[in-house]
Amino acid sequence: MARILIVEDEAALAETLAYNIREEGHEVVLASDGLQGLDLARAQHPDLVILDLMLPKMDGFKVCRLLKFDERFKRIPIIIFSARSQQEDVALARETGAECYMVKPFDGSALLERIKELIADSAPGPSVTQKNQEVAK
Secondary structure, three states: OOEEEEEOOOHHHHHHHHHHHHHOOOEEEEEOOHHHHHHHHHHHOOOEEEEOOOOOOOOHHHHHHHHHOOOOOOOOOEEEEEOOOOHHHHHHHHHOOOOEEEEOOOOHHHHHHHHHHHHHHHOOOOOHHHHHHHHHO
């Protein structure tokens, strides 16, 4: 079971995401603005963060940057989850350290699959990629 922080200001969307992720057996922590999300990430040390870009108090890019440039939190995978689909936004998300960028509206099963992959890759021990490379040898 992983602890997943969802930072999303649309309450209905946040609750839908939380429900689906809990159904997969994970613990969910919710934040409704960027500052609260940053504080919860620092206090709760989640295994993964789902982060909206357009948030009150602090935007998602800044939250991502502050987490990824902090030695204590840089290994936490971050999925940027936004209605913004411009290439500049995707590129900036990568530059700030996000592992994944998903555009709203989203495919729920694709999001759950991506969560599973990122949690497996960030778990202690060999990553899924390393395990697959070893099998291929």
